[in-house]
Each structure stands twice: as C-alpha cells, then as structure tokens.
Amino acid sequence: MQGASPMRRGPRSVAAATKHLPISGRSGGRGTKERPINRPMHHRPVLARAVSRLAAVRPGELWVDCTTGFAGHSTGLLEQGARLVGLDQDPDALGHARETLARFGDRVNFVHGNFRDVEQLLAEVGPVHGLLADLGVSSYQLDRPERGFSFQAAGPVDMRMDPTRGEPAEALIRRLSVPELAGVIRRYGEEPFAGPVARALAAWAAGPGPFDTATLARAVVDGLPKKAAAKRRHHPATKTFQALRIAVNDELGALEALLDAIPRLLAPGGRALIISFHSLEDRLVKRRFADLSGRNRPQAPRRGLPPPPAPPAEFELLTRKPAVADPDELDDNPRARSAKLRAVRRFTADEMGVAA
Ligand SMILES: C[S@@+](CC[C@H](N)C(=O)[O-])C[C@H]1O[C@@H](n2cnc3c(N)ncnc32)[C@H](O)[C@@H]1O
Numbered sequence: 328m329q330g331a332s333p334m335r336r337g338p339r340s341v342a343a344a345t346k347h348l349p350i351s352g353r354s355g356g357r358g359t360k361e362r363p364i365n366r367p368m369h370h371r372p373v374l375a376r377a378v379s380r381l382a383a384v385r386p387g388e389l390w391v392d393c394t395t396g397f398a399g400h401s402t403g404l405l406e407q408g409a410r411l412v413g414l415d416q417d418p419d420a421l422g423h424a425r426e427t428l429a430r431f432g433d434r435v436n437f438v439h440g441n442f443r444d445v446e447q448l449l450a451e452v453g454p455v456h457g458l459l460a461d462l463g464v465s466s467y468q469l470d471r472p473e474r475g476f477s478f479q480a481a482g483p484v485d486m487r488m489d490p491t492r493g494e495p496a497e498a499l500i501r502r503l504s505v506p507e508l509a510g511v512i513r514r515y516g517e518e519p520f521a522g523p524v525a526r527a528l529a530a531w532a533a534g535p536g537p538f539d540t541a542t543l544a545r546a547v548v549d550g551l552p553k554k555a556a557a558k559r560r561h562h563p564a565t566k567t568f569q570a571l572r573i574a575v576n577d578e579l580g581a582l583e584a585l586l587d588a589i590p591r592l593l594a595p596g597g598r599a600l601i602i603s604f605h606s607l608e609d610r611l612v613k614r615r616f617a618d619l620s621g622r623n624r625p626q627a628p629r630r631g632l633p634p635p636p637a638p639p640a641e642f643e644l645l646t647r648k649p650a651v652a653d654p655d656e657l658d659d660n661p662r663a664r665s666a667k668l669r670a671v672r673r674f675t676a677d678e679m680g681v682a683a
Contacts, residue, residue: 372399372461373663374602377650381600381670384409388456391449391592393442393585396465398424401435404459411435412449414442416489420465441489443577443584446592454594460585461602464488464572466662476572478544478564481537486568486575496571497538505529515579515607516570524550524567544568569605582608586615590641595675598645602668609649609667616671620644639679645670 372378378400384390386408392401395413401424405411413428413435415421421437428435440448442460449455468488469476475485475496484497500508505525513521527550531543547564548556556563573579589599603609617623621640627633650670652663 371660372397372403373660373666374650374652374656374668375399375403377668378459378600378602379403379407381645381650381668382407382409382457382459382598384457389452390457390459391445391455393445393458393460394462395424395437396420396461397467398427400459400461401428404457405431405435409434409457412438412452412455414438414440414445414448416441417465417468418489418491420467423467441581443581445585446588449592454597455592456594456597458589458592458597458599459602460582460600462578462582462608463604472540475540476568478540478547478562478568481539481541484538484540484543486572488576494575496575497532499571499575500528501532511574512567512570514570515573516566516568518566518570520551520555523552526550528567573607579607579611582611586611589615589671590619590673593673595673598670598672600668600670602666604662604665604667609669612669613649616642616644616646616669619671640674641679642671642673645672 382390382404384404384407388409389412390404390409391412391414392404393414395401395415396417397420398413401411401413405428411428411431411434413421413424414437415424416439418439421439425437438448445458464476468474471477472480472482473485474490475483475487484495484500486496487493494502503511505522508528509521509525512518512524518524524547527546528543531546532538536542544562544564547567551563559565593599601612603612614623619640619642621637621642622644625634625637628635646669649667651668652660652666656663
C-alpha cells in the first residue's frame with residue numbers, strides 16, 4: 328500500500344480501483360511484527376447502533392476503518408456488506424483483527440500505519456465510500472501494564488500506541504524542560520496543578536528509580552495538593568497520564584491530518600464518522616465538520632464590511648448534535664460515557680448541481 332500514485336476521484340474510479348483490492352494480507356510499516364495476544368472475550372464497540380445508522384453502508388462499498396483495534400466496528404461494517412481496509416498503528420491490535428475478521432475473506436485487508444498518513448496508505452486504492460475513526464486508546468492497550476498506559480500496575484513508561492516508532496513517555500519526560508512539561512500537562516490533561524506536577528515529574532526522572540508507571544503515578548499524586556488529590560473522582564494521575572499519552576502519540580496532530588484528508592479521500596456520496604472521547608478531540612471534529620458543511624460563515628475582511636459569500640458546501644452535516652450512548656449502553660460499558668460521534672456526508676455531483 329505504500330508508494331504513491333495520486334488518488335483518482337469519482338465513483339467510477341472507486342469501483343475500478345478496488346475491484347481487485349491489492350492489499351490482502353499486507354501490513355505495511357517498517358519492522359512490523361504482529362504478536363500473538365490474549366484477546367478480550369466479549370468486545371462491544373462504543374456507539375455501535377449509531378455507527379451502523381450513520382454509516383448506512385450499501386453492499387460493496389469500500390470503507391476504511393482508521394482504528395480497527397479489536398475489530399468491533401470493522402465487524403459491523405463488514406456485516407452490513409462493506410469491503411474494508413482495516414488500519415491501525417498498533418501491530419498487536421492488527422494481529423487480533425486479522426484473526427477476528429478472517430471469516431470475511433478477501434473483503435477485508437489490513438494496513439499497519441498511522442491514520443495521519445491515510446492518503447498515502449490508501450494511494451493505490453483511491454477514494455473510499457466511507458471512513459470511520461474511533462479515537463484514542465483501546466481498553467486492551469490500557470489494561471496491559473507492559474504498554475505503559477496503566478497507573479494501576481507497574482510497567483515501562485512507554486505509552487506508544489505504535490511501539491515500532493516514536494519516543495516513549497519516559498524519554499519525553501526526560502527531554503522536556505519543566506515549563507514545557509507543564510504546558511503539555513495543562514494543554515492535553517487540563518490539569519489545574521500542571522506546574523507542581525511537572526516539577527514532581529522532573530524530580531521523579533532525576534531520582535533513583537525504579538522508573539515505571541506505578542512510581543510515576545505516585546510522583547504525580549505527591550505533586551498535587553493533598554486536598555485537591557483527595558477530591559478527585561478519578562485517580563489523581565488520570566489527567567497527567569492522558570496528557571503524556573496524547574503528547575507521545577501526537578494524537579491531536581494526527582487527528583488534524585486525518586480531518587484535512589477527508590475532502591480528498593471521500594468519493595461523492597461518501598461518509599466520514601468520527602468518535603471522540605474528550606473535548607480537545609471533539610472540538611477539532613466539530614469545527615472541521617462545521618467548516619465542511621458550510622456552517623461557519625466566512626469572516627469579514629475588515630470590521631464594518633460584509634463577509635464574502637460562502638462557497639457552496641460540499642458536505643452535509645449528519646449530526647447537528649453528536650450521537651452519544653444511551654443508558655443501556657452506559658450500564659454495559661462505562662467507557663462510552665464520554666464518547667461523541669459526529670458524521671458528515673459528501674454531496675454527490677447531482678446534489679451539488681454539477682453535471683456528472
Ligand atoms: C478505541 S480503539 C478502537 C476500537 C475499535 N473501533 C473496535 O471496535 O474494536 C482505538 C484504536 O485506534 C488505534 N489508533 C489510535 N490512534 C491511531 C492513529 N493515529 N492511527 C492509527 N491507529 C490509531 C489504536 O491503536 C487502537 O487500536
């Protein structure tokens with residue numbers, strides 16, 4: 328899948344480019360190794376019903392699941408009749424998805440990579456009818472101490488979703504100055520005590536060790552004022568761990584690149600669905616979808632002058648308000664509490680009033 332012919336556009340080229348989807352069994356990415364893993368017994372993807380309704384898959388359509396993970400949503404799309412490219416930056420997750428989705432044969436193909444590069448990764452395939460991204464880390468990644476996301480159990484301070492590249496969290500903590508660390512913790516963790524926590528992390532890094540996620544979590548707690556730590560509903564290190572994870576994986580940068588790619592990637596009539604789990608992500612998705620669907624008026628060039636006329640919108644907003652979990656789903660899966668699903672659909676040439 329790597330290497331690049333420019334993508335062709337239009338529904339015809341989708342059909343042509345994907346008839347012989349050339350990527351069966353491939354997983355790109357240097358040094359990628361898919362390891363055998365213990366899979367979770369019952370995996371229920373978040374907002375599955377809303378995804379199914381908004382995706383409205385027609386049999387034979389080509390979809391890309393940018394975050395295949397444990398293949399819950401990928402299974403749903405395939406069961407609706409889609410052909411699918413399953414993308415994930417975590418080789419372990421892809422190994423699992425490959426097993427779970429084996430029954431769909433050559434209707435599904437796998438790519439190891441970051442969705443920030445989705446255009447290059449799909450260059451040989453061409454435009455798609457649909458794109459789904461279910462952002463963030465999976466509970467499987469969170470629950471495995473050796474991946475370094477967990478403050479409950481000791482593991483290496485890593486936090487990379489793709490362990491084949493990038494800088495582990497411990498290296499990031501050691502590289503950044505205290506003000507830079509505080510900035511990361513404030514911006515990505517919305518931690519009001521970012522300064523004291525950053526100083527505590529620097530002291531942890533300069534200390535005698537051991538340097539693992541359990542000692543790191545304790546350092547964060549020690550850096551917080553006692554009363555503030557005691558009042559928190561979640562573990563007091565949650566905000567700082569979230570901030571480090573977002574920074575290590577450049578999650579917001581990757582999301583912006585994905586949002587940039589949507590107009591070039593989607594065939595006319597195609598849909599993009601994005602599930603976010605915190606306000607930093609949701610804000611980006613909401614704004615970009617509003618831009619695409621012409622809901623943000625252009626700015627006036629100068630005060631007192633009228634704004635220029637808006638160009639015709641190329642997308643329809645399918646979710647004025649985001650889809651969220653209903654009480655039944657929340658009972659089953661508390662992680663769904665913060666999930667927000669937003670979706671857009673690209674107009675067809677007919678709808679745009681352009682001769683096909
Ligand atoms: C919330 S889980 C997805 C769960 C999946 N939808 C399911 O039904 O099982 C997020 C997955 O996205 C992957 N991921 C997160 N950011 C990514 C990125 N920028 N590029 C590729 N994969 C990413 C993670 O490795 C993880 O496996």
